[in-house]
Amino acid sequence: MADLLAFARRRLHGDYRVDEFGFDPDLTDHVLLPLMASLYHSWFRVQTIGIHHVPAEGSALVVANHSGTLPLDALMTAVAVHEAHPAGRHLRMLGADLVFRAPLLGPLARKSGQTLACVPDAERLLTSGELVGVWPEGFKGIGKLYRDRYKLQRFGRGGFVSAALRTQARIIPCAIVGAEEIYPMIGEATPLARLLRIPYFPVTPFFPLLGPLGMIPLPSKWYIEFGEPVRTDAYEPGSAEDPMLVIALTDQIRETIQQTLDRLLTQRGNPFLG
């Protein structure tokens, strides 16, 4: 109770710290993460595997598959890192520009520790020893149809690999199973998407049929597995400028994530019961 009052007083007087990216640890720890954690524990019953691969301190780049129509997988990964890891680290996520252009969502994303997915921001975060999360498939991954589930899409242009090489940060491949089932996208309404100027407009068995009710995510059982880190400090300086190496590393990480996904899927029984 006293904590709550102290928190309310801090918020009312503007007496809290925000970093240069707009990250507000006070708000994140007291409001945003607890909200997400209830979804994490009770709704998706997330099981985290290999959290010891995430370093307790120093920079690292978590690279994960993206799915689920809405980026709940990113938020759940942030909770996983914060809750399951003894160091309770904050995952600094790199998001699409669409997020930061949107009213309400943009500032909220910044306050929760996200920033625009661009090379300068990624390198600045990694240089200052942060744990950074990136979903290189972008809209191609999150907006794919249900029939393409767990098939990794193209991995951008490998910008995340060059950022990790330049800052000598470890790359941690991360596979998320369960997010594909929360909003099974059976089709998309492209004209509507054009009208609203968004990358895709999802049609699921329940949305837009049931309206707001259809926006409730289905309670699938989730697994988040962090893999063996890929070291980047053994390469000589300037190797970020070597496109062959960047492409090879990108493919290697993509392959690792795909294999982990396939293994988790064969182990999983029912998508909702696990």
Added chain:
Amino acid sequence: MPSSTVLVTGASRFPGGQLVARLAADSTIDRILAVDTVPPRRDLLRRMGRAEFVRVDLRNPLIAKVISTAKVDTVVHAVLSDYPRDSGEHPVIGTMQLLAACQKSMAVTRLVVTSTGAVYGASALAQAVFTERDEPKGVPASGYVKDAVELEGYVRAFARRREDVDVTVLRFTDILGPRIDTVLSRYFSLPVVPTVLGYDGRMQLVHEQDALAVLERATRERLPGVFNVGGDGVLLVSQAIRRMGRIAIPLPRPVAATLGRLLCSAQLADYSLEHIQFLSFGRVLDTTRLRTEFCFVPRWTTAQAFDDYARGRALAQRCLPGFATGSR
């Protein structure tokens, strides 16, 4: 130190005027010429002491004569970064004239220009923190920021033509403090503060005393290059309003833009599109070069500068009604 003659433009305003006052107190500087289109306030003129005030518009060719006859060796061009819009002077044309005059005069060995961090723009599509190497993004097609970008362009061209001159460009973040009168200082002292609904910009401030100290150091030492100048840390617009104890009124973006335009054209307040972009997205500058190459550590953080300003305003409202409402 060899004898020197310093010319300061924008001398009736902050920080030019305060710089003149500081230089006038230093006996190692032979002569100080203070230039502006309007005469300085009485108290500022008194503090300028032995400095000579020349009332001339920079667009007037007279400025070239002043520079060549007085054998000016250091030119401090400080027309930007105060409350810029009511000077009645066109900064770009004035700068062109001034630079042309400097190019002619072989006595000029140092040029210091105040610019603004606004040249980096403010948008959702730009990176969070700007370094001196970054190109501007999302800069509006007209107004104050465009002027600043053009002004810097002319300064760069001048630096190419006169390679013997040490050119220092200082890109200040928003300057705030108890005394300075800027768009932001007027904004935060409004009884209710209109904000942009659904957006919350990141602000980085520099205290007026730090800004002045940086300008003074650039004038005295040889420190060529472009430097971002800003305090440590960040305040969100919403957070600053709460610290000030004011109430925010969030307006939808189109309403805020229209209202800003109306107020601008009625000359009641200056809430241009650039200001609304800034309130929405904000901007933060990387000050590593300021610390390492310029060897300057700001004494006030962003939060401290803001609190100092808030205290000053609160005091002024109690003691001098009328001061805080914007009349100078």
